[in-house]
Amino acid sequence: MQFTSDQRLDDGVLERAFTLGEIPGILWTPGSASAPAPLILLGLPPLGLRTMYPRLAARARRAAADGFAAATVELPGSGDRPRWAAAEEARADLRRAMEAGEPVSDEIIDALVLPLVDKAVPESQAALDALLSLPEIGGPAGYSGGLISIGIRLAVVEPRIVAAGLFAGSFVPRTMFEEARQVTIPLHVLLQWDDEGNDRQAALDLFDAFGSKEKTLHANMGGHTGVPQFAADDAADFFARHLT
Amino acid sequence: MQFTSDQRLDDGVLERAFTLGEIPGILWTPGSASAPAPLILLGLPPLGLRTMYPRLAARARRAAADGFAAATVELPGSGDRPRWAAAEEARADLRRAMEAGEPVSDEIIDALVLPLVDKAVPESQAALDALLSLPEIGGPAGYSGGLISIGIRLAVVEPRIVAAGLFAGSFVPRTMFEEARQVTIPLHVLLQWDDEGNDRQAALDLFDAFGSKEKTLHANMGGHTGVPQFAADDAADFFARHLT
Numbered sequence: 001m002q003f004t005s006d007q008r009l010d011d012g013v014l015e016r017a018f019t020l021g022e023i024p025g026i027l028w029t030p031g032s033a034s035a036p037a038p039l040i041l042l043g044l045p046p047l048g049l050r051t052m053y054p055r056l057a058a059r060a061r062r063a064a065a066d067g068f069a070a071a072t073v074e075l076p077g078s079g080d081r082p083r084w085a086a087a088e089e090a091r092a093d094l095r096r097a098m099e100a101g102e103p104v105s106d107e108i109i110d111a112l113v114l115p116l117v118d119k120a121v122p123e124s125q126a127a128l129d130a131l132l133s134l135p136e137i138g139g140p141a142g143y144s145g146g147l148i149s150i151g152i153r154l155a156v157v158e159p160r161i162v163a164a165g166l167f168a169g170s171f172v173p174r175t176m177f178e179e180a181r182q183v184t185i186p187l188h189v190l191l192q193w194d195d196e197g198n199d200r201q202a203a204l205d206l207f208d209a210f211g212s213k214e215k216t217l218h219a220n221m222g223g224h225t226g227v228p229q230f231a232a233d234d235a236a237d238f239f240a241r242h243l244t
Numbered sequence: 245m246q247f248t249s250d251q252r253l254d255d256g257v258l259e260r261a262f263t264l265g266e267i268p269g270i271l272w273t274p275g276s277a278s279a280p281a282p283l284i285l286l287g288l289p290p291l292g293l294r295t296m297y298p299r300l301a302a303r304a305r306r307a308a309a310d311g312f313a314a315a316t317v318e319l320p321g322s323g324d325r326p327r328w329a330a331a332e333e334a335r336a337d338l339r340r341a342m343e344a345g346e347p348v349s350d351e352i353i354d355a356l357v358l359p360l361v362d363k364a365v366p367e368s369q370a371a372l373d374a375l376l377s378l379p380e381i382g383g384p385a386g387y388s389g390g391l392i393s394i395g396i397r398l399a400v401v402e403p404r405i406v407a408a409g410l411f412a413g414s415f416v417p418r419t420m421f422e423e424a425r426q427v428t429i430p431l432h433v434l435l436q437w438d439d440e441g442n443d444r445q446a447a448l449d450l451f452d453a454f455g456s457k458e459k460t461l462h463a464n465m466g467g468h469t470g471v472p473q474f475a476a477d478d479a480a481d482f483f484a485r486h487l488t
Contacts, residue, residue, distance in 0.1 A: 212465075
């Protein structure tokens with residue numbers, strides 16, 4: 001892990017770009033911390049780090065204000081990272097189906113999401129290895145947002161992640177429902193009730209499937225990108241309960 | 245409105261019992277308040293004020309800590325208030341159906357809930373008249389908990405109530421879904437996902453029906469009486485946003 005640049009934001013938060021092998025990422029740490037900070041790993045949708053930067057930085061600043069470090073790494077096939085043919089094909093199939101107003105088939109969803117999960121999860125774990133070895137970062141770690149299937153897999157396979165805030169706003173392969181049953185960590189699930197690109201009933205079924213004893217669903221109005229500010233506050237309260 | 249007793253609780257909150265005509269009630273006001281406090285009207289289930297007192301007092305203390313007054317009035321036919329024959333019959337029908345493991349018919353639900361709503365709502369409005377005329381209470385007012393159908397009707401007919409926290413945990417007559425569409429104030433709806441006495445799908449349909457632009461559903465695990473402490477905190481944040 002190599003830091004490639006750093007800047008101090010106006011609220012004192014230290015923002016550092018890094019690369020982990022070929023993978024670019026960003027780490028935000030609180031301006032003043034007397035002890036190693038717990039970490040929130042911020043998940044990404046497959047839109048690229050650059051596109052998502054403003055929203056990520058806002059969430060990271062909020063995390064830092066609560067005493068947490070936050071970090072994110074570019075997804076495979078996003079941003080400047082090399083594309084791979086099968087993923088590009090699946091994206092094209094998705095676009096075609098949506099433009100034609102057709103239902104998106106399970107085959108398209110599987111081809112789109114499953115290889116991405118398979119690649120992204122070990123990368124997230126490698127990022128955890130590197131981040132948690134920094135003296136300014138302690139544990140435990142939480143996972144927040146991004147592609148929900150990556151969050152589900154991480155919650156199952158990665159014991160250092162003790163709580164997850166998930167956004168039920170993307171296509172979920174049927175096999176992920178089985179993995180969801182194996183999740184036992186506390187979950188905070190956000191659902192935009194009238195999300196134009198999301199199947200509400202599937203999101204409710206997924207929430208029902210999670211094996212966690214503590215799981216909370218917060219549904220709000222406002223479309224996919226219309227998550228209200230108070231929902232971010234509730235999510236921050238969730239991490240404050242479980243990471244401190 | 246006549247105060248019949250008062251006591252100062254250990255956190256400085258002033259708790260006063262009152263009667264409004266024949267109706268008993270309780271008012272809690274913050275220990276120290278520099279300005280008239282906004283009011284949260286605490287709704288009741290048909291279990292009686294005495295049974296519900298511990299939970300009500302806890303919610304009232306939390307409201308007082310946030311700078312709000314809180315008050316509640318006994319429902320018609322509950323506690324020491326006179327029963328009426330039709331309601332007793334409907335309760336007996338409900339008990340019979342539930343003990344037999346039969347579905348509770350729309351007729352039973354209507355007979356149980358609609359007359360109660362018709363009686364309780366004007367009483368709640370009379371309580372608002374009296375409470376809001378006290379110098380230590382200002383506005384606006386919120387409504388919290390209790391029988392959800394009473395909350396729905398109040399939200400529609402009572403303009404002094406500007407926000408409502410509702411508990412989707414009771415039988416809802418079909419006609420209330422139509423009233424729900426007329427609700428426009430901000431809503432915070434609590435649902436216990438595995439509530440043994442509640443139809444989850446009906447609760448989700450009801451949430452969907454509300455006409456409010458700002459409405460939030462918080463679903464948690466734990467059965468009807470298992471609402472977690474953090475859910476109470478989220479509800480308190482909701483009122484803090486809308487009553488201050």
